[in-house]
Amino acid sequence: MCGIIGYSGTGNDVQEVLLTGLSGLEYRGYDSAGFAISNGSLAVHKREGDVSGLEAEVPASNHDGLAGIGHTRWSTHGPPSDENAHPHTDCESRVAVVHNGIIENYQALRTELSTAGHEFESDTDTEVIPHLIESALENGATPDQAFRQAVDRLEGSYAVAAVFQADETIYVARNESPLVLGVGDDGHYLASDVPAFLEYTDRVIYLEDGQFARVSPSGIVVTDEQGAVIDTAIDTVDWDPEDAGKSGYDHYMLKEIHEQPTALRKCLRERVSELENTITVDELSSLESTGPIQFVACGTSYHAALYGARLLRENGRSAQCFLASEYDARSIPITDETLVVGVTQSGETADTMSALRAANQAGATTLALTNVVGSSAARECDHVMYIRAGPEIGVAATKTFVSQQAALAMLSGVLSNGDSPTLIKDLRGLPDKLQHVLDESTAQAVATEFVDADAYFFIGRGYNAPVALEGALKMKEITYKHAEGFAAGELKHGPLALVTERTPVFAVVTGTDAAKTIGNIKEVEARGAPVIAVTDSPEAVGQYASHVLAVPDAGPYLTPILANVQLQLVSYWVANQLDRSIDKPRNLAKSVTVE
Known part of the structure; x- marks a missing residue:
């Protein structure tokens, strides 16, 4: 869900870092992307769609600025559009803001700001933030003071980053939405998640709720809500x-x-x-x-x-x-x-x-x-x-x-x-x-045979019941096909009405409850449904199924883990044959940071 990247430094091209970071955040799920760079004025580029589309539209690394922020948006307030993409600016384009989370009091703030003469260009809750900053600047506040005053007005969850024209500092705050700071040799970084800047540095500072930070080429300063400097630890991320x-x-x-x-x-x-x-x-x-x-x-x-x-x-x-x-x-x-x-x-x-x-x-x-x-x-x-x-x-x-x-x-x-x-x-x-x-998996062949099914059912008992639920979830997530998972005994208490010859049933059959699950297999077979058994006893169970996906016996507690892998592969190959966006399923996000 929504991703933030920022960089302030002299060792790397700002635009290149931002675009690299945005690409590194694509896995979180998003529908638009953009960035802003401070280079005397503010250069803002944003659009609905993929990062690759944004990259194709912007000039090739022609910004001389020392600071910039970028964002991948997962829509909450307002549909995907160029206008709703981040960053958002104030009326005079003096400050650009990116934000993750939800501002719960944004409507009241928007009404107040509109009454005072501020003009809004998007449907987002985020846009109130640059206008709050603008109001504080007009009243004589410094950028740091204006940023703090704006954040103090917010209710809800947020990770916020702001950059001002002609200012090499990025101003940052967090409350119930993740932000991590990266400590580099030739500049400093901020992001929603480490992979966004991992190729530049593995040294990080984790920002806590209620903390603010100033990120500049010379260093990172973390402060509390009152402005007192906090001594922060630098951790090393053990990821290649x-x-x-x-x-x-x-x-x-x-x-x-x-x-x-x-x-x-x-x-x-x-x-x-x-x-x-x-x-x-x-x-x-x-x-x-x-x-x-x-x-x-x-x-x-x-x-x-x-x-x-x-x-x-x-x-x-x-x-x-x-x-x-x-x-x-x-x-x-x-x-x-x-x-x-x-x-x-x-x-x-x-x-x-x-x-x-x-x-x-x-x-x-x-x-x-x-x-x-x-x-x-x-x-x-x-x-x-x-x-x-x-x-x-x-x-x-x-x-x-x-x-x-x-x-x-x-x-x-x-x-x-x-x-x-x-x-x-x-x-x-x-x-x-x-x-x-x-x-040894034959999941690809199974997927090929049943790729055109109307729906997919997954059943299991005991430790296999969660595996059935997970198998159905994977099928839903990446194929966009209807799939349901059930504790096997529940199939006859309603869902059996949906079973036809076009609803293959994946039955996870391991452990001491195998005999009862075989009984459920017979129930669906009597209704004409094909059955794919995922089992550690292929010879005993195979006679009751159309297909068998075999797993080794790993004991009563762990064999279900192996069965789950077979179901992962089935979902992957069905989605692949349907040409779905497997790594970035529609409407979904990797890390769901809003309630």
């Missing part, structure tokens, strides 16, 4: 710039599916010891939890959380799973013994952050399970466990889901003292078995 490239694959999604064995090895490294029969997560050494456990998450992360909650219950712990957007700490029993686990790939998901903050206020202990070091969830929670999947650029989560499941299996071991030798052995063998799935 090449990790964010396609490495010869047609799509990021396919590359990231094939990176899953490596991602798993990183997730498990130094945590699972088959020799010592232990699961040890150093980040959680101080975590003590004996009370109930509540998971909060959204989308793919919610499906992972369902898996984790079931693992914990089976190992004797009280565990529940909630959609973060529906989590209400006022109506859910919470004590100081409650542990609330936020599962969030980016560590910035607005609904999940809101749930975690509510849990903190209610007295619970909070734990973030996330992929991003220094993210909001990692900083604000009492504890954090990293899944170590590396950068994931494709909007549809793949390797992060697999790594979340593996991390949750380890978390279950830690929280339930479940250092089972069998689970440990299965975890250690999981990356190689996943590689086997990738090497």
Whole structure:
């Protein structure tokens, strides 16, 4: 969702940095893009559509300015258009602003400013910000003072960056929307996410809610709401710039599916010891939890959380799973013994952050399970466990889901003292078995046969139920075809009415509930629907299915992880044959930072 990039320095061409950064932010999802450069006056270029279209329209790096800001917009207030694209300026084009988030009181501010004579050119909430700055400048404020006064008027979530004409400083503020600052040798950077400037520097400062920053060629100054300078730590991001490239694959999604064995090895490294029969997560050494456990998450992360909650219950712990957007700490029993686990790939998901903050206020202990070091969830929670999947650029989560499941299996071991030798052995063998799935999968042939289906159903029981939900979500996200996932036993309680010979059913059949799931397969076959079984028992199950996607036996807890990979591949190949925009599905964003 909406991306910000900024650069102030002398070592690189400003326009080149901004366009490179905008390209690096495309994975977040967007419908328009633009940038502004201070070079005496303000040079502003923006348009609806892709970054490549913007790049084709602008002159080739002809700006001499020292500071600039750029933005990829995911529409909230107003449709995609050139006028609604960021940056936005004031009446006299003295200041340009980019903004992520939602200004909740923008309508009142817009009415006030319009009454005072300000003219608006867009439908966005963002445009009130440059006009507020303009008003402060007219009253004698300096750029820094004007920026602060404008931000003080805002209600809601925001990451804001502003650049003034003839000024090499970028002014920045954040509240409930991510911003990271990059420390370079020949200039300094800011962005919504590290990949935007990763090829220039891996040294970062994470801005906190309520903090302001001034980014200039000479350095970065972070201050609090009162203007007092804050001493900030500089962290190093352990990501290789090449990790964010396609490495010869047609799509990021396919590359990231094939990176899953490596991602798993990183997730498990130094945590699972088959020799010592232990699961040890150093980040959680101080975590003590004996009370109930509540998971909060959204989308793919919610499906992972369902898996984790079931693992914990089976190992004797009280565990529940909630959609973060529906989590209400006022109506859910919470004590100081409650542990609330936020599962969030980016560590910035607005609904999940809101749930975690509510849990903190209610007295619970909070734990973030996330992929991003220094993210909001990692900083604000009492504890954090990293899944170590590396950068994931494709909007549809793949390797992060697999790594979340593996991390949750380890978390279950830690929280339930479940250092089972069998689970440990299965975890250690999981990356190689996943590689086997990738090497031997026939998912492309299945996709070819069923690419013209009317709809797709996914069913599974127990640990396979979240996999069915995730399989359907992937199909929806990247193919734009109708897909639904169900706990297998629920199929006959209504959805069976939709089953026809043109609705293939993907049945995940592993573990002790296989016999019951086979019964559900027979129900749909009796209605003429083709069945594709994803199973670790192809000989036993194959007789009941039209096709089989085989997976190795990785034990009752982990085999569903392998089944999920087969479904990822099916969705990818269906989308590929339909010529969909696989890495940037319509209307979707990688990191959803608004509620």
